[in-house]
Amino acid sequence: xxxxxxxxxxxxxxxxxxxxxxxxxxxxxxxxxxxxxxxxxxxxxxxxxxxxxxxxxxxxxxxxxxxxxxxxxxxxxxxxxxxxxxxxxxxxxxxxxxxxxxxxxxxxxxxxx
Amino acid sequence: xxxxxxxxxxxxxxxxxxxxxxxxxxxxxxxxxxxxxxxxxxxxxxxxxxxxxxxxxxxxxxxxxxxxxxxxxxxxxxxxxxxxxxxxxxxxxxxxxxxxxxxxxxxxx
Numbered sequence: 768x769x770x771x772x773x774x775x776x777x778x779x780x781x782x783x784x785x786x787x788x789x790x791x792x793x794x795x796x797x798x799x800x801x802x803x804x805x806x807x808x809x810x811x812x813x814x815x816x817x818x819x820x821x822x823x824x825x826x827x828x829x830x831x832x833x834x835x836x837x838x839x840x841x842x843x844x845x846x847x848x849x850x851x852x853x854x855x856x857x858x859x860x861x862x863x864x865x866x867x868x869x870x871x872x873x874x875x876x877x878x879x880x
Numbered sequence: 881x882x883x884x885x886x887x888x889x890x891x892x893x894x895x896x897x898x899x900x901x902x903x904x905x906x907x908x909x910x911x912x913x914x915x916x917x918x919x920x921x922x923x924x925x926x927x928x929x930x931x932x933x934x935x936x937x938x939x940x941x942x943x944x945x946x947x948x949x950x951x952x953x954x955x956x957x958x959x960x961x962x963x964x965x966x967x968x969x970x971x972x973x974x975x976x977x978x979x980x981x982x983x984x985x986x987x988x989x
Contacts, residue, residue, distance in 0.1 A: 809966055809980055812978065823976055824976075866911070867911075867928070871915075871922060873922045874922065
């Protein structure tokens with residue numbers, strides 16, 4: 768059974784640039800959710816995807832967008848990067864919408880200069 | 881939206897001690913999970929426990945859904961138990977998944 772994998776693990780961008788983060792869900796899971804974790808804080812829910820549709824969104828501006836593909840892998844895109852976007856971005860998969868355990872990847876650490 | 885409060889925010893204990901971490905939530909939930917975040921940032925599943933009691937070795941957890949709280953017990957603490965413990969909840973009618981701010985546990989040798 769393959770776990771949740773994320774890429775890249777680390778990246779550095781400059782303010783105003785765009786970034787794409789990728790997540791492969793655990794085998795058999797059709798739901799993916801994304802979180803932003805600033806240093807010293809708890810993870811903040813960005814959005815959730817279920818069967819390729821966004822289903823639930825936290826308090827993040829529209830420049831945070833995502834996709835889910837037919838194989839249930841997912842992307843998080845952030846446009847017009849700001850310094851405050853520097854954080855650990857975590858992806859989790861689960862076997863169904865609001866059911867079952869969340870399984871997390873190791874995260875992508877983004878630094879915006 | 882639902883509020884999740886964890887206590888205490890910080891806890892320092894000697895190796896071998898027992899500890900109880902608490903998670904209070906402000907509304908009915910259908911999912912509740914406890915995690916341990918390792919030094920590299922990965923969230924490790926401890927328990928999926930929307931209700932009832934579970935045990936796994938030195939760790940156990942109890943959720944009393946009707947009273948809107950969950951407890952995580954760590955017995956005979958080891959230095960490797962150090963880190964941040966989070967609870968996360970979600971509700972049926974609200975698709976958001978909400979984390980508490982965590983309890984930072986320091987186990988001293």
